[in-house]
Amino acid sequence: MPDQFQVNSKSSLQGFFAHCERLFEEHKVVRFFWRLGKDRSLDQNRMCFELYQRIGRALYGNDNAHARAECKLTIGIPILREEDEKFRESYDKIIRPVAYQDKLDLMAWFPVTRLMTVKQCQRYIDSVFNQYTLKGVDFGALLHEQH
Numbered sequence: 001m002p003d004q005f006q007v008n009s010k011s012s013l014q015g016f017f018a019h020c021e022r023l024f025e026e027h028k029v030v031r032f033f034w035r036l037g038k039d040r041s042l043d044q045n046r047m048c049f050e051l052y053q054r055i056g057r058a059l060y061g062n063d064n065a066h067a068r069a070e071c072k073l074t075i076g077i078p079i080l081r082e083e084d085e086k087f088r089e090s091y092d093k094i095i096r097p098v099a100y101q102d103k104l105d106l107m108a109w110f111p112v113t114r115l116m117t118v119k120q121c122q123r124y125i126d127s128v129f130n131q132y133t134l135k136g137v138d139f140g141a142l143l144h145e146q147h
Helices: 010-027 042-059 064-083 085-094 100-106 118-134 141-146
Strands: none
16 A cells, blocks of 8 residues: 555546545544645756755855755755645754754755755745855756756
């Protein structure tokens, strides 16, 4: 039994309703959770990693992992906190009290961009471009590929 069900057409919606009905008949209590919007795209994923490489090269002696952690913590986390109440509550309870350097270390494995929808990830990418351009990172032709 899958724990996820993506609805993206009338036919998949009907399949979802039928699945829900079967679950209800079998268990009598069913809880549902959902996310709106599509998950980030593969192109967005590639763009994020290219951004991290450029930021790492320009500011952190080719430390792409540091660039990635910093972007996730300072840009991605605020986007998710703003748009997802459950994420905000969990983050604020567990991670917010942690020291900044420890938060950066946590970002190596903590999911941020993989939780984003296409729209959220576009906002993330745009914010990374804007903030790190102000810090002197030259994204050059990469900027034209994105927009």
